[in-house]
Amino acid sequence: MELLHACKGAWDTPDRSGDPVDLHDHALQTAALLRRSHPYDKELQVAGLVHDLGHLLRPGDDAGHADHAADAVRPLLGDRVARLVRLHVPAKRYLAAVEPERxxxxxxxxxxxxxxxxxxxxxxxxxxxxxxxxxxxxxRQADDAGKVVGLNAGELEDWRPVIELLAARVRSTRAPA
Incomplete structure (x- = not known):
């Protein structure tokens, strides 16, 4: 949660020339879109919340930001969330191939x-x-849509119980028998 809170006022590019919303608003918008479209897939929703943390961890590394974020969240949020985070960039490349008009x-x-x-x-x-x-x-589609200036997508603290639930699930599967 501390890292997610640090996204307030942080941008996808160090000079703020990138997307029109900060990482905090982008994370909330992406996660909210996923919650609306896939209400039972908490891992997908949380992947939307954390997918761009790599921009905060390694500013300016557009090519590697998904890998940095995936590596950072895997121990707490598990393999599937990390895998989805890692795949959000290849998904953009894939969509550019199969939907060139997009x-x-x-x-x-x-x-x-x-x-x-x-x-x-x-x-x-x-x-x-x-x-x-x-x-x-x-x-990826939620990522692309979650860049609306001024859109209120809720509060970050509303996600704490979902993150804690996923983290508890990961801990229980990794606990020694």
Missing amino acids: TLSPQSALTLRAQGGVMGEAEARAFAADPEAAAAVIL
Whole structure:
């Protein structure tokens, strides 16, 4: 929660030239969209909340931000949340391949090249075969939509019970027998 609170006033680019909302508002909007569309998938919702923490952990590393965030959240939130976070960038590349008419935010379009560009046909097939591909695409779509200036998507503290629930579940599966 402390790291998520630190997203208030932090941006996806050090010079604030990127997306029009800070990481805090973007996280809340993304998670709220996922809560609305997939109310029973708490892991997907929390992945939406934490997917861009890598921008805070390593400012300016657009290509690696998903990996940094995934590595940071895995011990607390588990493998699936980390996997979805890691896949949100490949999901952008995949969507750019299969839906070339799809519009990206100016910042997402700019970072696409640094993140590997549009997937080729074989890479897109391999991505689509991943068991979490569909959920990663849903996360990516919420990520793209969660950039609305002035939209009230709730309070960060409202997510504490959900995060604690997931963390308790992860602890119980990793506890020695």
